[in-house]
Amino acid sequence: MYDGEALERLRGEFSGVYKRPSEFAVRAPGRVDLMGSHTDYNEGYVMTMAIDRETVVFAASTPRETVRVRSIHMDEDVEFSIADRADPRSVVDSCASTWARYVAAVFAAVHESGVFPSGADLLIDTDVPIGGGLSSSAALECAVLQVILQLTRTEMDGRDQARLCRRAENEYVGVQCGILDQFSSVMARKGSVIVLDSRDLSFDTVSVPDGLAFVVCDTNAPRELGSSEYATRRMECEEAAALLGERMNGVRTLRDVSPTALEEHLPALPEPVQRRTRFIVEENARVGALARAFERSDLTAVRSLFLESFTGARELFEIVVPAMEAMHDAMLRAPGCIGARQAGAGFGGCMIAAVETPAREAFVRSVVSGYRAETGNEARAYLVNAVAGASLITGVLR
Numbered sequence: 001m002y003d004g005e006a007l008e009r010l011r012g013e014f015s016g017v018y019k020r021p022s023e024f025a026v027r028a029p030g031r032v033d034l035m036g037s038h039t040d041y042n043e044g045y046v047m048t049m050a051i052d053r054e055t056v057v058f059a060a061s062t063p064r065e066t067v068r069v070r071s072i073h074m075d076e077d078v079e080f081s082i083a084d085r086a087d088p089r090s091v092v093d094s095c096a097s098t099w100a101r102y103v104a105a106v107f108a109a110v111h112e113s114g115v116f117p118s119g120a121d122l123l124i125d126t127d128v129p130i131g132g133g134l135s136s137s138a139a140l141e142c143a144v145l146q147v148i149l150q151l152t153r154t155e156m157d158g159r160d161q162a163r164l165c166r167r168a169e170n171e172y173v174g175v176q177c178g179i180l181d182q183f184s185s186v187m188a189r190k191g192s193v194i195v196l197d198s199r200d201l202s203f204d205t206v207s208v209p210d211g212l213a214f215v216v217c218d219t220n221a222p223r224e225l226g227s228s229e230y231a232t233r234r235m236e237c238e239e240a241a242a243l244l245g246e247r248m249n250g251v252r253t254l255r256d257v258s259p260t261a262l263e264e265h266l267p268a269l270p271e272p273v274q275r276r277t278r279f280i281v282e283e284n285a286r287v288g289a290l291a292r293a294f295e296r297s298d299l300t301a302v303r304s305l306f307l308e309s310f311t312g313a314r315e316l317f318e319i320v321v322p323a324m325e326a327m328h329d330a331m332l333r334a335p336g337c338i339g340a341r342q343a344g345a346g347f348g349g350c351m352i353a354a355v356e357t358p359a360r361e362a363f364v365r366s367v368v369s370g371y372r373a374e375t376g377n378e379a380r381a382y383l384v385n386a387v388a389g390a391s392l393i394t395g396v397l398r
């Protein structure tokens with residue numbers, strides 16, 4: 001989170017870089033999922049919250065048909081043209097650096113929708129850990145879309161914003177993510193945990209039991225296999241849905257398979273598709289079960305659901321790497337821990353624990369030292385709170 005002082009500093013940097021004042025600033029948060037790994041692209045449920053780690057952008061319009069971007073975080077300047085209105089892809093193709101392609105992709109997706117903003121000067125900074133499974137990409141995309149909405153004085157429904165940013169990532173960056181990250185970054189509610197229905201993007205807010213807090217710990221394990229394995233999991237889930245659709249009426253995606261129907265039809269599936277299917281169907285059911293456990297303040301159920309999710313992720317969906325196992329052990333041993341599981345896509349990156357609030361600091365100290373003793377790696381820990389989705393920054397700036 002950027003406080004007033006940090007934002008003033010960034011505003012000063014904007015003036016220093018572009019020799020003119022910024023006109024406005026926007027923000028968009030990262031997210032962490034509490035239950036529902038890989039259910040979003042199966043049109044299932046996910047429990048998610050936006051976290052107090054965010055991307056901020058200071059901006060000013062220009063009459064030129066170019067976008068200049070200074071990333072403080074990456075310490076890099078990039079410029080791309082938005083002149084070719086007929087070919088949105090050309091906007092992205094002219095960007096060499098990966099992070100800038102996310103920025104350009106949002107301009108391209110906006111062009112594709114028939115809206116043509118002016119050029120702009122942007123200064124970007126973020127405190128969302130990059131590539132750690134907390135949706136640094138979505139935070140960047142959703143913040144850039146906020147800038148474009150300001151530049152063009154356009155109102156856009158939040159779900160449409162999420163869809164546009166997802167399209168930007170799928171079609172123009174080439175990452176086949178689901179809707180979870182962008183939805184969370186745009187639609188999140190301050191102080192609330194959300195249960196998202198990925199099929200129609202409806203959602204409910206869920207209250208978290210008093211005295212329960214969430215801590216995210218980054219394994220710092222490289223996620224090299226992440227994107228190819230993610231694509232494989234998606235294909236396996238699609239194959240499962242197609243095979244089950246031949247045997248059962250009304251099955252379009254794995255979301256349509258109930259835990260009871262699963263037992264009857266699962267043996268017909270080949271491996272590893274069988275294991276993947278069991279995980280998704282059970283994980284989907286765990287989202288509702290966790291919401292009910294929160295409502296009853298049933299911490300024993302919370303603990304079992306987190307454990308079942310992690311065990312399924314390891315044995316059935318196979319997205320757990322050794323560093324995540326070590327982190328899980330360190331988390332479960334730490335004081336105040338109610339439960340711990342993977343966050344995001346898995347294959348390294350961050351894990352999340354539900355922790356008794358008064359024990360948060362002791363929990364962090366214990367996890368960091370336990371994980372170091374086991375792996376020799378340094379973990380970073382974040383005490384996270386639920387914040388609101390992407391917005392214009394008002395009030396704090398003079």
Ligand code: GLA
Nearest residue numbers: 037038177178179180344345
């Ligand atoms: C990544 C994707 C999301 C979702 C998660 C796994 O974060 O971007 O769409 O599929 O993995 O739940």
